[in-house]
Amino acid sequence: MKKPPVPLFQNGVRADGRAPDQMREVNITVGIVSNADGSAMVSYGATTAVAAVYGPREMHPRHLSLPDRGVMRVRYHMAPFSTKDERKSPTPTRREIEISKILREALEPAVVLEQYPRSRIDVFIEILQADGSTRVASLTAASLALADAGVYMRDLVIGVSVGLVDGAVVLDLNGLEDQYGEGDLPVGYMPNLKRFTLLQLDGAWTRDKFLEALNLAIKGAEFVYQKARDALKSKYMTIAEDIYGR
Amino acid sequence: MHLVVPRQLVFPGDVVATAESRVEGPVYLDNGKYRSLVVGLVEFREDVVVIVPLEGTYRPKKGDLVVGYVTDVLATGWEVDVRSFMPAYLPVSEALHKHVDLETTPLTTFLNIGDVIVAKVKDVDLTDEYPIILTLKEEKVGKVERGTVIEISPVKVPRVIGKKGSMLNTLMELGCDIIVGQNGRIWIRCRDVKDEVFLASLVKKIEAESHVMGLTDRIKTEIEKWKTGKT
Numbered sequence: 210m211k212k213p214p215v216p217l218f219q220n221g222v223r224a225d226g227r228a229p230d231q232m233r234e235v236n237i238t239v240g241i242v243s244n245a246d247g248s249a250m251v252s253y254g255a256t257t258a259v260a261a262v263y264g265p266r267e268m269h270p271r272h273l274s275l276p277d278r279g280v281m282r283v284r285y286h287m288a289p290f291s292t293k294d295e296r297k298s299p300t301p302t303r304r305e306i307e308i309s310k311i312l313r314e315a316l317e318p319a320v321v322l323e324q325y326p327r328s329r330i331d332v333f334i335e336i337l338q339a340d341g342s343t344r345v346a347s348l349t350a351a352s353l354a355l356a357d358a359g360v361y362m363r364d365l366v367i368g369v370s371v372g373l374v375d376g377a378v379v380l381d382l383n384g385l386e387d388q389y390g391e392g393d394l395p396v397g398y399m400p401n402l403k404r405f406t407l408l409q410l411d412g413a414w415t416r417d418k419f420l421e422a423l424n425l426a427i428k429g430a431e432f433v434y435q436k437a438r439d440a441l442k443s444k445y446m447t448i449a450e451d452i453y454g455r
Numbered sequence: 456m457h458l459v460v461p462r463q464l465v466f467p468g469d470v471v472a473t474a475e476s477r478v479e480g481p482v483y484l485d486n487g488k489y490r491s492l493v494v495g496l497v498e499f500r501e502d503v504v505v506i507v508p509l510e511g512t513y514r515p516k517k518g519d520l521v522v523g524y525v526t527d528v529l530a531t532g533w534e535v536d537v538r539s540f541m542p543a544y545l546p547v548s549e550a551l552h553k554h555v556d557l558e559t560t561p562l563t564t565f566l567n568i569g570d571v572i573v574a575k576v577k578d579v580d581l582t583d584e585y586p587i588i589l590t591l592k593e594e595k596v597g598k599v600e601r602g603t604v605i606e607i608s609p610v611k612v613p614r615v616i617g618k619k620g621s622m623l624n625t626l627m628e629l630g631c632d633i634i635v636g637q638n639g640r641i642w643i644r645c646r647d648v649k650d651e652v653f654l655a656s657l658v659k660k661i662e663a664e665s666h667v668m669g670l671t672d673r674i675k676t677e678i679e680k681w682k683t684g685k686t
Contacts, residue, residue, distance in 0.1 A: 265540035326581045328540040356467055359511025361492040364468030401468030
Protein backbone atom coordinates (compact mmCIF):
# COMPACT_ATOMS: atom_id res chain seq x y z
CA MET A 210 0.00 0.00 0.00
CA LYS A 211 1.12 3.53 -0.79
CA LYS A 212 2.31 5.72 2.08
CA PRO A 213 0.22 8.85 2.71
CA PRO A 214 2.00 12.22 2.23
CA VAL A 215 0.97 13.34 5.76
CA PRO A 216 0.10 11.30 8.85
CA LEU A 217 -3.64 10.60 8.66
CA PHE A 218 -4.26 10.18 12.38
CA GLN A 219 -2.10 11.58 15.18
CA ASN A 220 -2.95 12.09 18.89
CA GLY A 221 -6.64 11.56 18.12
CA VAL A 222 -6.68 14.30 15.48
CA ARG A 223 -7.07 13.77 11.74
CA ALA A 224 -5.00 15.34 8.98
CA ASP A 225 -7.49 18.17 8.47
CA GLY A 226 -7.77 18.84 12.23
CA ARG A 227 -11.06 17.03 12.81
CA ALA A 228 -11.96 14.72 15.68
CA PRO A 229 -12.74 11.11 14.63
CA ASP A 230 -16.51 11.60 15.02
CA GLN A 231 -16.67 15.04 13.41
CA MET A 232 -18.29 15.83 10.06
CA ARG A 233 -16.82 18.40 7.74
CA GLU A 234 -18.83 21.60 7.32
CA VAL A 235 -22.22 20.61 5.89
CA ASN A 236 -24.01 23.06 3.60
CA ILE A 237 -27.39 22.28 2.06
CA THR A 238 -29.52 24.41 -0.26
CA VAL A 239 -32.85 23.28 -1.68
CA GLY A 240 -34.41 24.54 -4.92
CA ILE A 241 -31.40 25.98 -6.72
CA VAL A 242 -32.15 24.64 -10.24
CA SER A 243 -35.21 26.58 -11.41
CA ASN A 244 -35.62 24.50 -14.59
CA ALA A 245 -36.08 21.28 -12.62
CA ASP A 246 -39.16 20.14 -10.69
CA GLY A 247 -36.98 19.71 -7.62
CA SER A 248 -33.33 20.28 -6.83
CA ALA A 249 -30.76 20.46 -4.05
CA MET A 250 -27.09 21.19 -3.53
CA VAL A 251 -25.21 19.40 -0.78
CA SER A 252 -21.61 19.94 0.24
CA TYR A 253 -19.60 17.98 2.78
CA GLY A 254 -16.49 20.14 3.08
CA ALA A 255 -15.09 20.59 -0.41
CA THR A 256 -17.21 17.78 -1.88
CA THR A 257 -20.15 19.40 -3.67
CA ALA A 258 -23.05 17.57 -5.35
CA VAL A 259 -26.01 19.07 -7.20
CA ALA A 260 -29.10 16.96 -7.83
CA ALA A 261 -32.03 17.85 -10.11
CA VAL A 262 -35.26 15.87 -10.41
CA TYR A 263 -37.55 15.91 -13.46
CA GLY A 264 -40.91 14.25 -13.22
CA PRO A 265 -42.85 12.18 -12.54
CA ARG A 266 -43.75 12.47 -16.21
CA GLU A 267 -44.84 10.22 -19.04
CA MET A 268 -42.36 7.57 -20.05
CA HIS A 269 -40.98 7.79 -23.58
CA PRO A 270 -40.47 5.38 -25.28
CA ARG A 271 -43.62 3.89 -23.90
CA HIS A 272 -42.49 0.24 -24.08
CA LEU A 273 -39.96 0.94 -21.31
CA SER A 274 -42.71 1.93 -18.89
CA LEU A 275 -44.05 -0.50 -16.30
CA PRO A 276 -47.82 -0.99 -15.93
CA ASP A 277 -47.80 -1.18 -12.13
CA ARG A 278 -45.17 1.33 -11.06
CA GLY A 279 -42.93 4.16 -12.11
CA VAL A 280 -39.37 3.88 -13.29
CA MET A 281 -36.64 5.89 -11.62
CA ARG A 282 -33.53 6.70 -13.61
CA VAL A 283 -30.47 8.05 -11.87
CA ARG A 284 -27.43 9.56 -13.53
CA TYR A 285 -24.41 10.26 -11.36
CA HIS A 286 -21.77 12.26 -13.15
CA MET A 287 -18.56 14.04 -12.19
CA ALA A 288 -17.83 17.34 -13.87
CA PRO A 289 -14.53 17.43 -15.81
CA PHE A 290 -13.27 20.12 -13.41
CA SER A 291 -14.31 18.29 -10.24
CA THR A 292 -11.09 16.38 -9.60
CA LYS A 293 -7.85 17.54 -8.02
CA ASP A 294 -5.17 16.48 -10.49
CA GLU A 295 -6.03 15.76 -14.07
CA ARG A 296 -9.17 16.86 -15.87
CA LYS A 297 -11.66 14.03 -15.80
CA SER A 298 -13.02 12.91 -19.13
CA PRO A 299 -16.69 13.97 -19.37
CA THR A 300 -17.74 10.57 -20.70
CA PRO A 301 -19.41 8.40 -18.07
CA THR A 302 -16.89 5.95 -16.67
CA ARG A 303 -17.55 2.41 -15.52
CA ARG A 304 -17.36 3.72 -11.94
CA GLU A 305 -19.97 6.41 -12.59
CA ILE A 306 -22.36 3.93 -14.19
CA GLU A 307 -22.00 1.66 -11.16
CA ILE A 308 -22.55 4.51 -8.69
CA SER A 309 -25.65 5.57 -10.65
CA LYS A 310 -27.04 2.09 -10.15
CA ILE A 311 -26.27 1.85 -6.43
CA LEU A 312 -27.73 5.31 -5.84
CA ARG A 313 -30.92 4.30 -7.65
CA GLU A 314 -31.13 1.19 -5.50
CA ALA A 315 -30.50 3.26 -2.37
CA LEU A 316 -33.35 5.67 -3.26
CA GLU A 317 -35.92 3.09 -4.40
CA PRO A 318 -36.91 1.89 -0.90
CA ALA A 319 -37.82 5.46 0.04
CA VAL A 320 -39.68 6.52 -3.12
CA VAL A 321 -43.26 5.22 -3.49
CA LEU A 322 -42.95 4.24 -7.16
CA GLU A 323 -46.25 2.28 -7.14
CA GLN A 324 -48.00 5.66 -7.04
CA TYR A 325 -46.67 6.56 -10.50
CA PRO A 326 -47.56 3.75 -12.94
CA ARG A 327 -46.38 4.04 -16.57
CA SER A 328 -44.27 7.08 -15.74
CA ARG A 329 -40.68 7.92 -14.99
CA ILE A 330 -38.72 10.02 -12.57
CA ASP A 331 -35.33 11.28 -13.73
CA VAL A 332 -32.68 12.15 -11.16
CA PHE A 333 -29.55 13.88 -12.42
CA ILE A 334 -26.60 14.27 -10.09
CA GLU A 335 -23.55 16.32 -10.93
CA ILE A 336 -20.42 16.40 -8.80
CA LEU A 337 -19.01 19.90 -9.00
CA GLN A 338 -16.06 19.18 -6.73
CA ALA A 339 -14.82 15.81 -5.53
CA ASP A 340 -12.99 15.38 -2.22
CA GLY A 341 -14.12 11.97 -0.99
CA SER A 342 -17.61 10.78 0.03
CA THR A 343 -19.13 11.92 -3.28
CA ARG A 344 -21.63 9.07 -3.46
CA VAL A 345 -23.10 9.75 -0.04
CA ALA A 346 -23.27 13.51 -0.65
CA SER A 347 -25.07 12.66 -3.92
CA LEU A 348 -27.52 10.45 -2.06
CA THR A 349 -28.46 13.24 0.36
CA ALA A 350 -28.80 15.70 -2.52
CA ALA A 351 -30.93 13.32 -4.59
CA SER A 352 -33.37 12.54 -1.77
CA LEU A 353 -33.77 16.25 -0.97
CA ALA A 354 -34.36 17.04 -4.65
CA LEU A 355 -37.03 14.30 -4.77
CA ALA A 356 -38.72 15.72 -1.67
CA ASP A 357 -38.54 19.21 -3.21
CA ALA A 358 -40.23 17.88 -6.35
CA GLY A 359 -43.10 16.59 -4.21
CA VAL A 360 -42.48 12.94 -5.08
CA TYR A 361 -44.06 10.64 -2.48
CA MET A 362 -41.33 9.38 -0.15
CA ARG A 363 -41.48 7.23 2.96
CA ASP A 364 -38.52 9.09 4.44
CA LEU A 365 -35.54 11.15 3.40
CA VAL A 366 -32.39 9.16 2.69
CA ILE A 367 -29.26 10.62 4.24
CA GLY A 368 -25.84 9.51 3.06
CA VAL A 369 -22.71 9.55 5.21
CA SER A 370 -19.45 7.69 4.99
CA VAL A 371 -17.38 6.15 7.76
CA GLY A 372 -13.92 4.69 7.38
CA LEU A 373 -10.96 3.01 8.96
CA VAL A 374 -7.90 5.26 9.12
CA ASP A 375 -4.76 4.13 10.95
CA GLY A 376 -6.89 1.68 12.92
CA ALA A 377 -9.36 4.35 14.06
CA VAL A 378 -13.02 4.58 13.03
CA VAL A 379 -13.66 8.03 11.55
CA LEU A 380 -16.71 9.85 10.18
CA ASP A 381 -17.03 11.52 6.76
CA LEU A 382 -13.88 10.58 4.85
CA ASN A 383 -12.19 13.28 2.82
CA GLY A 384 -10.26 12.62 -0.39
CA LEU A 385 -6.98 11.94 1.37
CA GLU A 386 -8.46 9.46 3.85
CA ASP A 387 -10.43 7.83 1.07
CA GLN A 388 -7.26 7.27 -0.91
CA TYR A 389 -4.89 6.14 1.85
CA GLY A 390 -7.26 4.79 4.50
CA GLU A 391 -7.66 1.07 5.20
CA GLY A 392 -11.40 0.85 4.95
CA ASP A 393 -14.44 2.72 3.78
CA LEU A 394 -18.14 2.23 4.52
CA PRO A 395 -20.67 4.41 2.66
CA VAL A 396 -24.09 4.34 4.32
CA GLY A 397 -27.56 5.44 3.25
CA TYR A 398 -29.88 5.87 6.23
CA MET A 399 -33.54 6.78 6.74
CA PRO A 400 -33.54 8.65 10.09
CA ASN A 401 -37.28 8.43 10.83
CA LEU A 402 -37.70 4.77 9.98
CA LYS A 403 -34.24 3.89 11.33
CA ARG A 404 -33.49 1.73 8.32
CA PHE A 405 -30.53 1.44 5.97
CA THR A 406 -30.89 1.67 2.20
CA LEU A 407 -27.20 1.62 1.28
CA LEU A 408 -24.40 -0.32 2.92
CA GLN A 409 -21.18 -0.87 1.03
CA LEU A 410 -17.94 -2.00 2.63
CA ASP A 411 -14.38 -1.90 1.47
CA GLY A 412 -11.25 -3.05 3.30
CA ALA A 413 -10.65 -5.50 6.13
CA TRP A 414 -12.81 -4.83 9.20
CA THR A 415 -13.29 -6.64 12.48
CA ARG A 416 -16.83 -7.18 13.70
CA ASP A 417 -16.36 -4.69 16.55
CA LYS A 418 -14.96 -1.97 14.29
CA PHE A 419 -17.82 -2.48 11.85
CA LEU A 420 -20.48 -2.08 14.56
CA GLU A 421 -18.67 0.95 15.95
CA ALA A 422 -18.61 2.45 12.45
CA LEU A 423 -22.29 1.74 11.90
CA ASN A 424 -23.25 3.56 15.10
CA LEU A 425 -21.02 6.47 14.13
CA ALA A 426 -22.72 6.57 10.71
CA ILE A 427 -26.15 6.83 12.36
CA LYS A 428 -24.89 9.68 14.53
CA GLY A 429 -23.50 11.46 11.46
CA ALA A 430 -26.67 10.88 9.44
CA GLU A 431 -28.81 12.35 12.20
CA PHE A 432 -26.60 15.44 12.27
CA VAL A 433 -26.93 15.85 8.48
CA TYR A 434 -30.68 15.16 8.69
CA GLN A 435 -31.20 18.18 10.94
CA LYS A 436 -29.34 20.35 8.43
CA ALA A 437 -31.48 18.88 5.63
CA ARG A 438 -34.71 19.71 7.48
CA ASP A 439 -33.52 23.26 8.11
CA ALA A 440 -32.71 23.66 4.41
CA LEU A 441 -36.15 22.41 3.32
CA LYS A 442 -37.80 24.61 5.93
CA SER A 443 -35.96 27.77 4.92
CA LYS A 444 -37.12 27.41 1.32
CA TYR A 445 -40.75 27.82 2.37
CA MET A 446 -40.13 30.23 5.23
CA THR A 447 -38.29 32.87 3.15
CA ILE A 448 -41.50 33.60 1.25
CA ALA A 449 -43.30 34.21 4.56
CA GLU A 450 -40.57 36.55 5.77
CA ASP A 451 -40.74 38.51 2.52
CA ILE A 452 -44.33 39.42 3.27
CA TYR A 453 -44.12 40.02 7.02
CA GLY A 454 -40.97 42.10 6.57
CA ARG A 455 -42.75 44.74 4.49
CA MET B 456 -53.84 10.89 18.94
CA HIS B 457 -52.54 13.80 16.92
CA LEU B 458 -48.82 14.40 17.06
CA VAL B 459 -48.76 17.65 15.10
CA VAL B 460 -50.07 21.20 15.52
CA PRO B 461 -51.91 23.30 12.91
CA ARG B 462 -49.69 25.04 10.31
CA GLN B 463 -46.75 22.84 11.25
CA LEU B 464 -44.34 21.94 8.46
CA VAL B 465 -43.92 18.18 8.09
CA PHE B 466 -41.30 16.26 6.12
CA PRO B 467 -41.33 12.79 4.54
CA GLY B 468 -41.32 10.20 7.30
CA ASP B 469 -42.53 12.51 10.06
CA VAL B 470 -45.15 11.02 12.37
CA VAL B 471 -48.47 12.81 11.95
CA ALA B 472 -50.84 10.83 14.16
CA THR B 473 -51.56 7.37 15.53
CA ALA B 474 -53.57 4.87 13.52
CA GLU B 475 -56.90 5.50 15.27
CA SER B 476 -57.03 9.18 14.21
CA ARG B 477 -58.54 10.39 10.96
CA VAL B 478 -55.90 11.62 8.55
CA GLU B 479 -56.26 12.79 4.95
CA GLY B 480 -53.73 13.58 2.28
CA PRO B 481 -50.43 11.99 1.29
CA VAL B 482 -49.69 9.81 4.32
CA TYR B 483 -48.96 6.13 4.89
CA LEU B 484 -49.36 3.72 7.79
CA ASP B 485 -46.24 2.30 9.36
CA ASN B 486 -46.34 0.30 12.60
CA GLY B 487 -49.58 1.90 13.81
CA LYS B 488 -48.54 5.43 12.96
CA TYR B 489 -49.43 7.74 10.10
CA ARG B 490 -46.33 9.24 8.52
CA SER B 491 -46.18 12.00 5.93
CA LEU B 492 -45.11 11.20 2.35
CA VAL B 493 -44.30 14.78 1.39
CA VAL B 494 -43.08 18.16 2.56
CA GLY B 495 -46.39 19.66 3.59
CA LEU B 496 -48.40 21.82 5.94
CA VAL B 497 -50.72 20.49 8.62
CA GLU B 498 -54.32 21.65 8.69
CA PHE B 499 -57.08 20.65 11.10
CA ARG B 500 -60.55 20.37 9.62
CA GLU B 501 -62.83 19.51 12.50
CA ASP B 502 -61.30 16.32 13.90
CA VAL B 503 -59.52 15.36 10.67
CA VAL B 504 -55.84 16.03 10.20
CA VAL B 505 -55.10 17.07 6.62
CA ILE B 506 -51.63 17.12 5.13
CA VAL B 507 -51.42 19.70 2.35
CA PRO B 508 -48.37 19.14 0.13
CA LEU B 509 -46.28 22.18 -0.79
CA GLU B 510 -45.04 20.77 -4.08
CA GLY B 511 -46.03 18.09 -6.54
CA THR B 512 -47.73 17.09 -9.77
CA TYR B 513 -51.47 16.81 -10.36
CA ARG B 514 -53.06 13.53 -9.23
CA PRO B 515 -56.44 13.10 -10.90
CA LYS B 516 -59.47 12.10 -8.84
CA LYS B 517 -62.93 11.08 -10.01
CA GLY B 518 -65.13 14.16 -10.36
CA ASP B 519 -62.31 16.70 -10.74
CA LEU B 520 -62.84 19.64 -13.06
CA VAL B 521 -59.77 20.07 -15.28
CA VAL B 522 -58.56 22.35 -18.04
CA GLY B 523 -56.76 20.32 -20.72
CA TYR B 524 -55.08 20.63 -24.09
CA VAL B 525 -55.91 18.20 -26.89
CA THR B 526 -52.61 16.55 -27.87
CA ASP B 527 -53.68 13.79 -30.27
CA VAL B 528 -56.66 12.67 -32.33
CA LEU B 529 -57.13 8.90 -32.06
CA ALA B 530 -59.51 6.52 -33.83
CA THR B 531 -62.40 6.88 -31.38
CA GLY B 532 -61.44 9.84 -29.24
CA TRP B 533 -58.83 12.36 -28.20
CA GLU B 534 -55.73 12.27 -26.05
CA VAL B 535 -55.68 15.20 -23.64
CA ASP B 536 -52.84 16.68 -21.62
CA VAL B 537 -54.13 17.42 -18.11
CA ARG B 538 -50.68 18.05 -16.53
CA SER B 539 -50.62 14.69 -14.87
CA PHE B 540 -47.86 12.11 -15.22
CA MET B 541 -50.31 10.07 -17.27
CA PRO B 542 -52.24 10.95 -20.45
CA ALA B 543 -56.00 11.41 -20.32
CA TYR B 544 -58.50 10.05 -22.85
CA LEU B 545 -61.73 11.63 -24.05
CA PRO B 546 -63.85 9.09 -25.96
CA VAL B 547 -66.26 10.32 -28.65
CA SER B 548 -69.20 8.89 -26.71
CA GLU B 549 -68.36 11.19 -23.79
CA ALA B 550 -67.82 14.28 -25.94
CA LEU B 551 -70.91 14.43 -28.16
CA HIS B 552 -74.56 14.12 -27.32
CA LYS B 553 -75.72 12.85 -30.71
CA HIS B 554 -74.48 9.80 -32.56
CA VAL B 555 -71.95 10.41 -35.35
CA ASP B 556 -70.74 8.11 -38.08
CA LEU B 557 -66.99 7.93 -37.56
CA GLU B 558 -66.45 6.61 -41.12
CA THR B 559 -67.81 9.72 -42.78
CA THR B 560 -67.09 12.45 -40.19
CA PRO B 561 -63.49 13.14 -39.21
CA LEU B 562 -63.06 13.71 -35.47
CA THR B 563 -61.10 16.90 -36.13
CA THR B 564 -64.37 18.66 -36.99
CA PHE B 565 -65.20 18.63 -33.27
CA LEU B 566 -61.83 18.92 -31.55
CA ASN B 567 -58.35 19.26 -32.99
CA ILE B 568 -54.81 19.23 -31.63
CA GLY B 569 -54.15 22.35 -29.59
CA ASP B 570 -57.77 22.97 -28.63
CA VAL B 571 -58.46 23.86 -25.00
CA ILE B 572 -61.22 22.03 -23.17
CA VAL B 573 -62.75 22.17 -19.73
CA ALA B 574 -63.66 18.62 -18.76
CA LYS B 575 -64.66 16.45 -15.81
CA VAL B 576 -62.69 13.38 -14.79
CA LYS B 577 -65.10 10.48 -15.25
CA ASP B 578 -62.91 7.73 -13.93
CA VAL B 579 -59.34 6.99 -12.89
CA ASP B 580 -58.02 3.46 -13.16
CA LEU B 581 -54.26 3.14 -12.87
CA THR B 582 -54.33 -0.33 -14.50
CA ASP B 583 -55.79 0.99 -17.76
CA GLU B 584 -53.82 1.90 -20.88
CA TYR B 585 -55.35 5.37 -20.57
CA PRO B 586 -55.77 5.71 -16.81
CA ILE B 587 -57.78 8.95 -16.91
CA ILE B 588 -61.14 9.03 -18.70
CA LEU B 589 -62.65 12.48 -19.29
CA THR B 590 -66.20 13.50 -20.03
CA LEU B 591 -67.86 16.58 -21.53
CA LYS B 592 -71.39 15.43 -20.66
CA GLU B 593 -71.67 17.67 -17.61
CA GLU B 594 -72.60 21.22 -16.88
CA LYS B 595 -70.09 24.03 -17.35
CA VAL B 596 -67.71 21.90 -19.45
CA GLY B 597 -66.79 21.91 -23.13
CA LYS B 598 -64.45 23.46 -25.63
CA VAL B 599 -63.00 26.85 -24.74
CA GLU B 600 -62.93 29.50 -27.46
CA ARG B 601 -61.70 32.71 -25.81
CA GLY B 602 -59.98 33.90 -22.65
CA THR B 603 -56.67 33.17 -20.98
CA VAL B 604 -55.33 30.03 -19.33
CA ILE B 605 -52.84 30.48 -16.49
CA GLU B 606 -50.89 27.69 -14.87
CA ILE B 607 -50.14 27.42 -11.17
CA SER B 608 -48.82 24.59 -9.05
CA PRO B 609 -51.65 22.02 -8.66
CA VAL B 610 -51.12 21.82 -4.91
CA LYS B 611 -52.06 25.52 -4.61
CA VAL B 612 -55.50 25.07 -6.20
CA PRO B 613 -57.39 24.70 -2.87
CA ARG B 614 -55.96 28.08 -1.83
CA VAL B 615 -57.27 29.76 -5.00
CA ILE B 616 -60.74 28.41 -4.24
CA GLY B 617 -60.52 29.10 -0.51
CA LYS B 618 -62.67 27.81 2.33
CA LYS B 619 -66.15 27.21 0.90
CA GLY B 620 -65.09 29.19 -2.16
CA SER B 621 -64.25 32.35 -0.20
CA MET B 622 -61.18 33.22 -2.26
CA LEU B 623 -62.95 32.47 -5.54
CA ASN B 624 -65.87 34.69 -4.53
CA THR B 625 -63.40 37.49 -3.77
CA LEU B 626 -61.90 37.10 -7.24
CA MET B 627 -65.39 37.03 -8.79
CA GLU B 628 -65.93 40.63 -7.62
CA LEU B 629 -64.12 41.76 -10.76
CA GLY B 630 -67.00 40.42 -12.83
CA CYS B 631 -65.00 37.92 -14.86
CA ASP B 632 -65.63 34.29 -15.75
CA ILE B 633 -63.26 32.01 -13.85
CA ILE B 634 -62.94 28.25 -14.00
CA VAL B 635 -60.39 26.73 -11.67
CA GLY B 636 -59.21 23.35 -12.91
CA GLN B 637 -58.07 20.96 -10.20
CA ASN B 638 -54.97 20.38 -12.32
CA GLY B 639 -53.69 23.90 -11.68
CA ARG B 640 -54.86 25.43 -14.95
CA ILE B 641 -57.16 28.38 -14.49
CA TRP B 642 -59.25 29.76 -17.31
CA ILE B 643 -60.33 33.39 -17.06
CA ARG B 644 -62.29 35.65 -19.38
CA CYS B 645 -63.06 39.30 -18.76
CA ARG B 646 -64.73 41.99 -20.86
CA ASP B 647 -61.67 44.20 -20.40
CA VAL B 648 -58.28 42.68 -21.25
CA LYS B 649 -56.64 44.82 -18.53
CA ASP B 650 -58.82 43.09 -15.94
CA GLU B 651 -57.69 39.76 -17.29
CA VAL B 652 -54.00 40.68 -16.85
CA PHE B 653 -54.66 41.97 -13.32
CA LEU B 654 -56.61 38.85 -12.37
CA ALA B 655 -53.78 36.66 -13.67
CA SER B 656 -51.31 38.54 -11.49
CA LEU B 657 -53.59 38.05 -8.46
CA VAL B 658 -53.73 34.30 -9.05
CA LYS B 659 -49.94 34.21 -9.29
CA LYS B 660 -49.77 36.14 -6.00
CA ILE B 661 -52.02 33.59 -4.34
CA GLU B 662 -49.76 30.82 -5.63
CA ALA B 663 -46.60 32.43 -4.25
CA GLU B 664 -48.02 33.37 -0.85
CA SER B 665 -50.44 30.49 -0.36
CA HIS B 666 -49.06 29.41 3.02
CA VAL B 667 -48.96 32.87 4.63
CA MET B 668 -51.87 33.84 6.86
CA GLY B 669 -54.27 36.65 6.02
CA LEU B 670 -54.03 36.16 2.26
CA THR B 671 -57.72 36.67 1.49
CA ASP B 672 -57.66 40.09 3.17
CA ARG B 673 -54.58 41.15 1.20
CA ILE B 674 -56.21 40.06 -2.05
CA LYS B 675 -59.39 41.95 -1.08
CA THR B 676 -57.48 45.21 -0.56
CA GLU B 677 -55.68 44.74 -3.90
CA ILE B 678 -59.01 44.37 -5.67
CA GLU B 679 -60.40 47.46 -3.91
CA LYS B 680 -57.32 49.43 -4.95
CA TRP B 681 -57.65 48.27 -8.56
CA LYS B 682 -61.35 49.15 -8.66
CA THR B 683 -60.87 52.67 -7.25
CA GLY B 684 -57.94 53.22 -9.61
CA LYS B 685 -60.15 52.47 -12.59
CA THR B 686 -63.00 54.86 -11.78
